[in-house]
Amino acid sequence: MSNEKSGGAGSVVLIVVAFGIALAVFYGLNHFIMNIQGLPLNWDLTPAG
Amino acid sequence: MSFKRVSKLGCIRSFSAFIGAFLLALLIVGVTVPSVSVAAGVSDTLEERISPMGRVHIEGDDSFEPAVKTEASEAEEVVPYQMKKPSRSDYPDIGVSSRAVVWILAQLHLFFGALVLAIPLFVLVIELVGFRTGDERYDSMAHEFMKISLTGFSITAIIGGALAFALFTLYPDLMAYLTHVFGAQMLVYASLFFFESFFLYTYYYGWNAMRYGNLKWLHLTLGLLLNAAGMTIMVMANSWATFMMAPSGVNEVGQVVGNIWEVMKGPLWNPINLHRFIANIAFGGAVVGAYAAFKFLSTRDPEKRAHYDWMGYTSNFIAILSFLPLPFAGYWLMAEIYAYSQQMGITAMGGILAWLFIVQAVLIGTILLAANYYLWAGMSRTEGSERYKPLIKMIAFVLVVCFLIWVTPHTLILSASEIAALGGSHHHLLGPLGIMPAKNIAVNLMLIVTFLSFQLYRRSDKVATVSWAPFGNALMVAIYVVAMVNVIFAGVYYGYFTNTVYKVGSSVMQVSSTLVVIVVGITLDAFLFKGAKTLPSYWGKVPDRAQYALFALPVAFTWLMGLMGYVRSSVKTHWHVYTVMKDNSPDNFIPTIGYAGNMITLVTVLFLILVLFMFWIANLSATKQPKPAVSADGGAA
Amino acid sequence: MNVLSKSLGFSLGMILIFTLVANLLPQVEGEAPVEKKVDLGALTMDSYIALGETLFSGKGTCALCHNALGRAPDLLVMNVAGVSEEHLADERYKGKATSVEEYLHESMVDPGAYVVASFGKKGSNDTESPMPAVNKAPIELTEIEINAIIAFLQAKDGNDVTVELPTEAPPVVAVPAVGSAPASAATAEEALKKYGCQACHSMLGSESSVGPALNGIGSSQSAEQITLSITDPAAAIVEGFSPGVMPADFAEKMTVKELKMIVDLLLEQKE
Numbered sequence: 001m002s003n004e005k006s007g008g009a010g011s012v013v014l015i016v017v018a019f020g021i022a023l024a025v026f027y028g029l030n031h032f033i034m035n036i037q038g039l040p041l042n043w044d045l046t047p048a049g
Numbered sequence: 050m051s052f053k054r055v056s057k058l059g060c061i062r063s064f065s066a067f068i069g070a071f072l073l074a075l076l077i078v079g080v081t082v083p084s085v086s087v088a089a090g091v092s093d094t095l096e097e098r099i100s101p102m103g104r105v106h107i108e109g110d111d112s113f114e115p116a117v118k119t120e121a122s123e124a125e126e127v128v129p130y131q132m133k134k135p136s137r138s139d140y141p142d143i144g145v146s147s148r149a150v151v152w153i154l155a156q157l158h159l160f161f162g163a164l165v166l167a168i169p170l171f172v173l174v175i176e177l178v179g180f181r182t183g184d185e186r187y188d189s190m191a192h193e194f195m196k197i198s199l200t201g202f203s204i205t206a207i208i209g210g211a212l213a214f215a216l217f218t219l220y221p222d223l224m225a226y227l228t229h230v231f232g233a234q235m236l237v238y239a240s241l242f243f244f245e246s247f248f249l250y251t252y253y254y255g256w257n258a259m260r261y262g263n264l265k266w267l268h269l270t271l272g273l274l275l276n277a278a279g280m281t282i283m284v285m286a287n288s289w290a291t292f293m294m295a296p297s298g299v300n301e302v303g304q305v306v307g308n309i310w311e312v313m314k315g316p317l318w319n320p321i322n323l324h325r326f327i328a329n330i331a332f333g334g335a336v337v338g339a340y341a342a343f344k345f346l347s348t349r350d351p352e353k354r355a356h357y358d359w360m361g362y363t364s365n366f367i368a369i370l371s372f373l374p375l376p377f378a379g380y381w382l383m384a385e386i387y388a389y390s391q392q393m394g395i396t397a398m399g400g401i402l403a404w405l406f407i408v409q410a411v412l413i414g415t416i417l418l419a420a421n422y423y424l425w426a427g428m429s430r431t432e433g434s435e436r437y438k439p440l441i442k443m444i445a446f447v448l449v450v451c452f453l454i455w456v457t458p459h460t461l462i463l464s465a466s467e468i469a470a471l472g473g474s475h476h477h478l479l480g481p482l483g484i485m486p487a488k489n490i491a492v493n494l495m496l497i498v499t500f501l502s503f504q505l506y507r508r509s510d511k512v513a514t515v516s517w518a519p520f521g522n523a524l525m526v527a528i529y530v531v532a533m534v535n536v537i538f539a540g541v542y543y544g545y546f547t548n549t550v551y552k553v554g555s556s557v558m559q560v561s562s563t564l565v566v567i568v569v570g571i572t573l574d575a576f577l578f579k580g581a582k583t584l585p586s587y588w589g590k591v592p593d594r595a596q597y598a599l600f601a602l603p604v605a606f607t608w609l610m611g612l613m614g615y616v617r618s619s620v621k622t623h624w625h626v627y628t629v630m631k632d633n634s635p636d637n638f639i640p641t642i643g644y645a646g647n648m649i650t651l652v653t654v655l656f657l658i659l660v661l662f663m664f665w666i667a668n669l670s671a672t673k674q675p676k677p678a679v680s681a682d683g684g685a686a
Numbered sequence: 687m688n689v690l691s692k693s694l695g696f697s698l699g700m701i702l703i704f705t706l707v708a709n710l711l712p713q714v715e716g717e718a719p720v721e722k723k724v725d726l727g728a729l730t731m732d733s734y735i736a737l738g739e740t741l742f743s744g745k746g747t748c749a750l751c752h753n754a755l756g757r758a759p760d761l762l763v764m765n766v767a768g769v770s771e772e773h774l775a776d777e778r779y780k781g782k783a784t785s786v787e788e789y790l791h792e793s794m795v796d797p798g799a800y801v802v803a804s805f806g807k808k809g810s811n812d813t814e815s816p817m818p819a820v821n822k823a824p825i826e827l828t829e830i831e832i833n834a835i836i837a838f839l840q841a842k843d844g845n846d847v848t849v850e851l852p853t854e855a856p857p858v859v860a861v862p863a864v865g866s867a868p869a870s871a872a873t874a875e876e877a878l879k880k881y882g883c884q885a886c887h888s889m890l891g892s893e894s895s896v897g898p899a900l901n902g903i904g905s906s907q908s909a910e911q912i913t914l915s916i917t918d919p920a921a922a923i924v925e926g927f928s929p930g931v932m933p934a935d936f937a938e939k940m941t942v943k944e945l946k947m948i949v950d951l952l953l954e955q956k957e
Contacts, residue, residue: 011519011523014519014520014523015523015526015527017520017523018520018523018524018526018527019527019530019531021524021527022524022527022528022530022531022532023527023531025528025531025565026531026532026535026562026565029535029558029561029562029565030535030539030558033554033557033558033561034551034554034555034557034558037554037557039550039551039554045542047543047547047548047551131931300882300885300886301822301823301882301885302885304885304886304896306885306893306896339693342693343689343690343693346689346692346693347689390818390824391751391757391816391817391818392747392750392751392818392824392825395750395751395757396716396750402716404711404712404714407707407711408704408707408708408711411704411707412704415700548804550804597693597696600693600696600697600700601696601700604697604700604701605700605704608701608704619716622716622718622824623718623719624824627824628822628823628824629823632718637718638715638716638717638718639715639716639717640715641713641714641715642708642709642711642713642714643708643709643711643713644713645708646704646705646707646708646709647705647708647709649704649705649708650701650702650704650705653701654698654701657694657697
């Protein structure tokens with residue numbers, strides 16, 4: 001969605017970091033949301049218990 | 050002349066300030082006094098609380114003697130209220146279905162009530178925006194929104210009166226019971242109408258008298274008080290509806306055991322309050338959007354077209370932004386219904402009412418498609434939108450595919466008789482509709498891409514200038530991609546490969562993913578486009594056919610509200626007040642979806658006619674008949 | 687005017703499409719349960735079982751959850767009597783039933799007595815049941831109807847039906863079936879809850895002004911007086927209160943044990 005121009009290597013780093021943050025946020029969100037419902041998850045997001 | 054005007058203004062200012070302060074004080078007293086006295090009633094000592102009721106006195110060992118008379122017991126003979134259990138003959142027969150009469154009046158009252166509560170709310174916000182930015186266009190538009198809805202207040206009151214009359218005539222025992230339970234609260238409710246009208250008229254007619262400087266603050270305060278009165282009216286009326294669905298503060302036989310606060314604060318009260326609050330705004334935005342679209346199409350004057358294009362855009366903005374969180378409020382309401390009574394929840398989502406959610410899908414799909422279409426068409430207003438064109442094809446594709454998944458259940462092949470043969474309420478294919486993972490994926494993806502359309506449109510006339518813009522954009526892309534993957538993953542994995550509990554739980558996960566996208570999108574853009582370079586946009590440069598999307602929105606919203614009214618009332622099944630007062634009227638069954646659809650259409654058409662009347666009245670005041678030309682001999686030409 | 691007719695036509699067209707969709711869907715009406723008068727004299731065991739089956743999917747609303755969707759145990763596919771015996775033998779069982787019939791009755795009027803693993807309320811670790819008591823509102827099955835469902839559940843798997851046909855005795859009060867006398871409450875507090883005493887009387891921290899407050903009743907009334915006031919409320923009316931408000935049928939409903947527990951508890955309420 002962006003037409004901003006950045007240096008080649010720099011933009012790859014940016015994208016990797018951005019995706020890293022997004023993945024971490026949603027991974028944490030999944031654990032949090034299921035936990036408050038009393039449905040804990042394992043580290044690999046499979047149901048625990 | 051100008052001196053006179055100023056003094057008149059000053060007079061109005063001091064007078065309205067005085068009246069305003071006086072009424073504010075009254076309002077505060079009115080709201081707090083009942084609650085104080087209630088609190089006092091609770092905190093009294095046991096002694097004081099019992100004494101008016103009489104006392105048990107034992108004199109001698111084996112004989113029971115009446116209690117010694119106290120002055121209180123003499124003064125007042127307390128007869129506990131006995132709820133009447135109406136039998137069929139207690140319901141007046143007027144030849145047509147009583148329920149149909151009440152249905153039409155209640156739904157119309159709700160439509161107009163929603164409209165006149167929502168409009169002052171965003172009018173106030175627009176006015177504030179205009180005041181802060183110093184842009185007079187906002188102020189004029191806010192004033193115009195008020196103008197076109199002014200008749201709506203009277204229409205609401207007239208229909209409300211008719212509804213009350215119909216209810217007390219057609220359902221006397223139910224209303225007697227509700228009057229007993231809510232008692233003085235109904236008087237507070239009625240008195241609030243007085244405040245509402247007062248603030249409404251001072252707010253509207255004082256607009257130009259209090260337009261600038263400190264007077265503007267006074268005017269904004271009047272708007273705030275108008276909204277406060279309106280909001281209080283709404284939550285009070287909501288408590289009657291939620292009391293009938295999930296009664297609180299009364300015992301099994303309907304005797305009041307709690308104070309009025311406990312009666313009002315049932316388990317469904319706040320979910321309904323939130324849901325109606327948000328939905329009202331979306332509904333109000335959609336209706337005034339149709340007004341703007343109509344005015345836009347009716348004129349060729351470029352200046353007027355630009356104005357009404359902008360007005361339509363703002364209305365659509367309000368409608369969509371408040372529509373997006375609506376499913377989450379609905380989710381909360383549904384969860385509370387399940388928590389209150391699993392039976393009631395299943396009646397709504399998995400029982401005979403489940404078919405209704407197919408119609409709901411059609412309506413929400415219509416709303417989302419229309420809103421997206423309007424946003425895309427509106428991109429022709431700006432030059433900066435060219436860069437987003439390729440994404441729009443992708444959004445359109447996702448929308449259509451998701452819509453088809455959502456709206457086409459494999460259960461449609463069943464006929465009515467087949468369902469009846471299977472028992473209707475416990476069908477093994479019908480049931481999963483409520484929690485079918487594929488549908489959840491589709492709905493959430495539709496919401497996400499609609500927000501994407503929205504965000505793209507907002508960005509189309511801006512170029513970010515902050516230094517971290519590339520990272521901000523990359524983060525936004527990542528959030529979208531990961532959120533969509535997460536929604537699909539949650540639906541497929543927990544939906545098909547784990548047990549029911551996790552399946553249901555994962556839908557919360559999907560919903561929160563969608564919410565995260567919306568929240569991050571709004572927050573990020575607020576910072577990203579701080580001091581951004583603005584590209585020129587050309588208001589009025591929008592195709593005519595885009596305006597039809599603005600007609601589709603209110604029509605679909607109105608119908609959808611009617612449909613949800615049908616399900617809200619139907620989950621009570623054969624009860625007036627669930628588990629407390631049985632409905633023994635001839636209409637105590639849940640009507641078919643077809644019958645409900647016809648009723649909703651009837652109410653929607655009536656609403657359309659009344660709204661047209663409202664707009665017509667608004668324009669009448671701006672119309673001036675030219676003075677008849679006087680001929681030489683004095684007669685009119 | 688052209689704009690008006692075009693926009694109106696467009697709007698009405700859309701409304702018609704929505705109406706059409708609603709009318710194309712299967713049309714199901716949700717009927718309110720009809721109070722059927724069962725002719726006890728003409729009742730045979732077969733028709734009694736058939737009544738139970740009708741109640742199971744109809745008035746009892748059992749099939750709303752007890753189906754193949756996994757909300758509750760799917761009673762229609764399992765051998766109910768066999769599973770009941772397993773539950774009775776389970777160490778987690780904390781009810782009072784000793785036979786399958788008693789167990790089924792208990793499951794309906796006190797669903798929390800035994801919660802089948804993984805079917806408990808979310809977060810309660812299978813200690814609370816999400817099922818409503820079927821003899822209470824909004825379902826309100828009578829004893830005869832509850833027994834009809836037990837008969838159906840026993841008969842559908844070819845097991846012996848131990849429920850006896852209801853006789854001429856008035857419904858609700860009479861439980862003619864052998865060994866299915868109403869389960870007595872375990873503690874006085876439970877009994878108070880069972881008969882809803884605190885809905886009208888202030889006591890043990892509850893507050894209500896419908897009936898006389900019972901805090902401190904132990905210091906003013908004897909056991910005999912309290913017993914009389916429960917079994918025959920009209921015998922003595924406290925001034926300021928009306929006769930006929932308190933249910934007069936506790937004498938028929940309460941077990942002796944429950945009555946004694948309640949009276950003892952009230953005697954302890956000293957000022």
